[in-house]
Amino acid sequence: MDNKINFLHEEYKSRINKVQDYIEANIEEELTVIKLAEVANFSPYHFHRIFSAMTGESLYQHIQRIRLEKSAYTLIANPKKSITEVAFECGFTNQASFARAFKKYFKVSAGEWRKNPGVYNSKNCKVESNSCKANSNFSKEESNLGKENVQEIPYNKDAAAKKLYWREKDMSNIKFNVEVKDIPELCVVYVRNTGPYKGNPAIFDRLFEKLFKWSRARGLMDFPETKTLTVYHDNPDITDENNLRISVCMTAPEDTQVDGEIGKMKISAGKYAIGHFEIKSDQFQEAWNAIYGDWLPRSGYQPDDGSCFELYLNDPNQHPENLHIVDIYVPVKPF
Structure with missing residues (x-):
């Protein structure tokens, strides 16, 4: 029962x-x-x-x-x-x-x-309740993670015509670099969580454990070809923490059949700024701030519609300094 x-x-x-x-x-x-x-x-x-x-x-x-x-x-x-x-x-x-x-x-x-x-x-802030009639029209949400202190910067056509690779300065002891390139569409399976997540890695561990258990039983885990990532659907600077949604994901074939709490979605193809980081477990927010507060205002780019995500490239438990090797993806377009 x-x-x-x-x-x-x-x-x-x-x-x-x-x-x-x-x-x-x-x-x-x-x-x-x-x-x-x-x-x-x-x-x-x-x-x-x-x-x-x-x-x-x-x-x-x-x-x-x-x-x-x-x-x-x-x-x-x-x-x-x-x-x-x-x-x-x-x-x-x-x-x-x-x-x-x-x-x-x-x-x-x-x-x-x-x-x-x-x-x-x-x-x-509060949205007051209202009746929903069957013919009411709604729009959708595509909010991104990060700070919105984007400055208006002249667009450099020569630089934008080729692949950009930026070597950035240290920021809060974080060394990072950013490249801008087009990525293909990704099909992923996911488990979603709604609510606060900052400073609580146990949430991510629990969600990935559930996703891995489901995927392993279906023969979908094939590392290193299989990629793991977290999609951030909402902007924590705007959305109340109780409504924040995250999806922990694994890449999977498009014909994968999902059930129960496991969902399937596609991450849009397009141009992304990809920040490469090696960070401690408590430095993820600093890494996001480095992208949005340091690199982006000087890049000639602005955020585009679409969800941001983190792509995980190692097991930090196997790293000699327990560092997370992670790429942060932000959809962008020229000013």
Whole structure:
């Protein structure tokens, strides 16, 4: 009986994950409750209640929060876009409704936020509940991890025409370099977690243990060809820590069949800044800060839509200094 209950819980969680993945992969689509319920394979009548019970947010709250958090990120990451352009890009039907919702949530106007994002405090923000009719339209979220102190830098066409490789200075005793290149689409299987994760490596250990156990039983682990990574779906500078989503992943064939809590998604092909690091277990935040706070403002690039991720290249327990050899991937585009 307990096994059956566990199976059903994992199946429900898997379906909710699929809905979130669908939203992230279809930002340009008109997304309705009926469509999202179809993705989840639940009836529209029950879907809203199930979503709320599983996530702690109503469907309206979740989508509205994602819209607003994406817009907050975009306002800083893409300073050349007008506020109106950002509003439409994030799924709002008009600038006036966006302005009202943004100020209600962040306690400042979109213009004030763009000038001074530091006034934001996620713990003071709240999306109030509202009814979700079956024909309501939603947008999707593609927020990135990291700080948004991007400066406007002239685009160097000559440098951008070739592969860039940057040797960077030390930052907080971290030596790193960054290359910008195109990567192919990656198909991955994953286990997802929602909630705080900073300073808690046990979360990652638990998730990878679950993923490895599932993959090993199906003969999917073939190191070093198999790659392990963590995808960060939300920006911790914008999203409340209780809503932060991470997916620990392994590359897998596209025809891999998933079940229960194990999901499958694709990481978009495109141009990425790839930071190469050798760091201690408590230096991951410093590494992200090095990319966003040091390299990016001087690079001639700005963050592009898409999720950031960490690619793990070694077992730190086998390193003589217990260092993590890790690549941090950030989708970018020229200014």
